[in-house]
Amino acid sequence: MMDVKKIREDFPIFNVKPHGKRLVYLDNAATTQKPESVIKAMEEYYEKLNANVYRSPHYLSVLSTEAYEKARDKVKKFVNAKSEESIIFTRNTTESINFIAYTWGMKHIKEGDEIVLTIAEHHSNILPWQMVAEAKGAKLKYVYLDENFRLSMKDFEEKMSDRVKLVAVQHMSNVLGIINPVEEITQIAHKYGAKVLVDGAQSVPHMKVDLKKINCDFFAFSGHKMLGPMGIGVLYIKEDLLDEVPPFLRGGEMIDEVYEEYSTFAPPPLKFEAGTPNVEGAYVLISAIDYLERIGLENIYEHEAKLLEYGLEKINTLEYVKTYGPMDSKDRGGIISFNVEGVHPHDVATILDEEGIAVRSGHHCCQPLMRYLGVPATVRASFYLYNDFDDIDALVEALKKVRKWFK
Amino acid sequence: MSDLNQLYSEIIMEHYENSPHRRELKEATLKERGHNPLCGDDITIYLKINGDVIEDASFTGHGCAISQASTSMMIDLIKGKDKKEALRLVQKFIDMIHKKDVDLEELGDAQVLQGVSDFPARVKCALLAWKTLQDTLK
Numbered sequence: 001m002m003d004v005k006k007i008r009e010d011f012p013i014f015n016v017k018p019h020g021k022r023l024v025y026l027d028n029a030a031t032t033q034k035p036e037s038v039i040k041a042m043e044e045y046y047e048k049l050n051a052n053v054y055r056s057p058h059y060l061s062v063l064s065t066e067a068y069e070k071a072r073d074k075v076k077k078f079v080n081a082k083s084e085e086s087i088i089f090t091r092n093t094t095e096s097i098n099f100i101a102y103t104w105g106m107k108h109i110k111e112g113d114e115i116v117l118t119i120a121e122h123h124s125n126i127l128p129w130q131m132v133a134e135a136k137g138a139k140l141k142y143v144y145l146d147e148n149f150r151l152s153m154k155d156f157e158e159k160m161s162d163r164v165k166l167v168a169v170q171h172m173s174n175v176l177g178i179i180n181p182v183e184e185i186t187q188i189a190h191k192y193g194a195k196v197l198v199d200g201a202q203s204v205p206h207m208k209v210d211l212k213k214i215n216c217d218f219f220a221f222s223g224h225k226m227l228g229p230m231g232i233g234v235l236y237i238k239e240d241l242l243d244e245v246p247p248f249l250r251g252g253e254m255i256d257e258v259y260e261e262y263s264t265f266a267p268p269p270l271k272f273e274a275g276t277p278n279v280e281g282a283y284v285l286i287s288a289i290d291y292l293e294r295i296g297l298e299n300i301y302e303h304e305a306k307l308l309e310y311g312l313e314k315i316n317t318l319e320y321v322k323t324y325g326p327m328d329s330k331d332r333g334g335i336i337s338f339n340v341e342g343v344h345p346h347d348v349a350t351i352l353d354e355e356g357i358a359v360r361s362g363h364h365c366c367q368p369l370m371r372y373l374g375v376p377a378t379v380r381a382s383f384y385l386y387n388d389f390d391d392i393d394a395l396v397e398a399l400k401k402v403r404k405w406f407k
Numbered sequence: 408m409s410d411l412n413q414l415y416s417e418i419i420m421e422h423y424e425n426s427p428h429r430r431e432l433k434e435a436t437l438k439e440r441g442h443n444p445l446c447g448d449d450i451t452i453y454l455k456i457n458g459d460v461i462e463d464a465s466f467t468g469h470g471c472a473i474s475q476a477s478t479s480m481m482i483d484l485i486k487g488k489d490k491k492e493a494l495r496l497v498q499k500f501i502d503m504i505h506k507k508d509v510d511l512e513e514l515g516d517a518q519v520l521q522g523v524s525d526f527p528a529r530v531k532c533a534l535l536a537w538k539t540l541q542d543t544l545k
Contacts, residue, residue, distance in 0.1 A: 343472075344469075344470060344471035344472060345471075346446055346448075346470075346471035346473070346529070346532065347415070347471045347472045347473070350411075350414065350526065350528070350529060351411060351415075353528075354410065354411050361446070362445065362446045362447055363446075363447050370447075376447045376449070376469055376470075377446065377447040405411065405415050406415075406420070406472075
């Protein structure tokens with residue numbers, strides 16, 4: 001059992017009283033708050049080890065280079081990747097996915113090829129593939145949901161063929177919370193010779209992710225959604241593809257030898273990290289992972305499952321609220337999207353905000369999914385390790401007030 | 408609570424729920440869509456312009472109470488006005504939302520939206536229709 005009260009004490013942000021109210025932070029799918037140890041680590045980096053990495057032979061540069069490499073090793077173990085060469089630091093999930101679209105995608109996807117996506121993808125896992133498809137004359141194919149709001153594996157199998165070169169799929173939906181069977185998806189895709197990219201932005205912060213088990217070819221996630229800082233993200237490229245993927249950006253740090261007319265590149269992962277990287281972000285990410293590991297990802301997942309169950313039960317007692325997503329909490333993360341009858345999500349969010357409750361309203365960067373669900377927008381409450389039943393009770397009470405404003 | 412009272416006043420709710428201007432205008436001479444891509448408010452404004460005069464106007468669409476009420480109030484205000492006068496009033500409304508000192512009386516019902524200027528996250532909702540009209544008439 002997690003001691004949420006104690007965990008909350010580690011997060012200084014809870015001293016903020018929005019509109020004089022207790023902060024009920026339910027916007028964790030957008031970004032998470034940071035524990036004191038993470039905030040301290042930012043300061044520590046600039047107070048004790050700041051220097052550019054890989055270049056200079058001086059004391060501080062050795063320290064910062066070691067810290068940067070330690071972060072890579074930490075991430076590698078955290079997601080159980082096989083080798084450090086596979087872990088590339090980026091800005092965020094969006095950059096990681098664009099990275100693969102611009103490099104591997106533009107090189108290997110050809111006219112007539114197909115890219116399979118799901119209808120629930122975040123725009124960041126749609127737009128890069130639209131770009132590749134348009135440039136190369138390839139075709140996008142979408143997999144839709146079944147009647148229980150889960151990815152239809154039947155539809156997926158029907159969309160697969162030898163023409164499919166890539167399957168780009170989210171691990172967990174940022175709207176419905178569904179966790180897709182990415183291991184099974186990868187197995188099926190590989191049978192057809194297709195590569196698999198998994199968007200792990202919503203899964204990595206909330207559950208144990210094992211890349212050896214999933215066996216996908218590319219995997220992307222962001223630091224700021226897992227207690228870490230903004231501006232540091234991760235791209236995983238499977239070992240056997242490291243040579244096949246060309247560099248994304250070119251310049252400093254990523255070279256072997258440079259001549260007037262041509263250059264050779266450093267071995268991976270440096271080949272993929274041109275320019276001065278976000279060393280501070282990587283260093284602070286170590287602290288975020290430390291914190292998550294101290295609490296335990298299994299415990300966090302279990303805790304959020306309880307919150308989800310409790311939240312669904314409570315919210316569904318309000319007959320004027322409609323929730324979207326599977327009715328059960330199996331293979332589902334702590335995300336509840338809903339609408340209040342007759343009230344636009346923005347108005348709901350503004351009224352909740354007056355009560356100190358932070359939620360997101362809108363299309364959640366998932367316009368195709370919104371269209372598929374037949375709604376212009378939803379309100380979304382998303383949980384994390386510092387949320388408890390009181391937060392959900394506060395949400396439910398506030399929703400009753402929303403109703404009063406719009407009778 | 409007083410802040411929310413201002414934001415969701417009776418008159419705003421009335422425009423939101425029962426706007427007389429929410430309809431398609433078959434004889435429209437100008438039709439312009441406006442939307443806030445980040446939040447999904449989406450309106451279409453219909454204008455029937457004769458010479459310089461906006462003889463009739465209406466709107467359709469969906470969005471939050473603020474965006475829809477604001478659109479309805481704007482139509483109220485500009486109907487029957489000539490284009491130049493309509494543009495002047497639009498600018499006045501935009502100034503009000505940006506907390507500039509303006510004579511509110513001229514804005515009719517729309518002056519009650521002044522409270523939105525205290526909700527920075529909602530300013531875009533209030534301005535959507537007015538900016539759309541500005542783009543159309545300019």
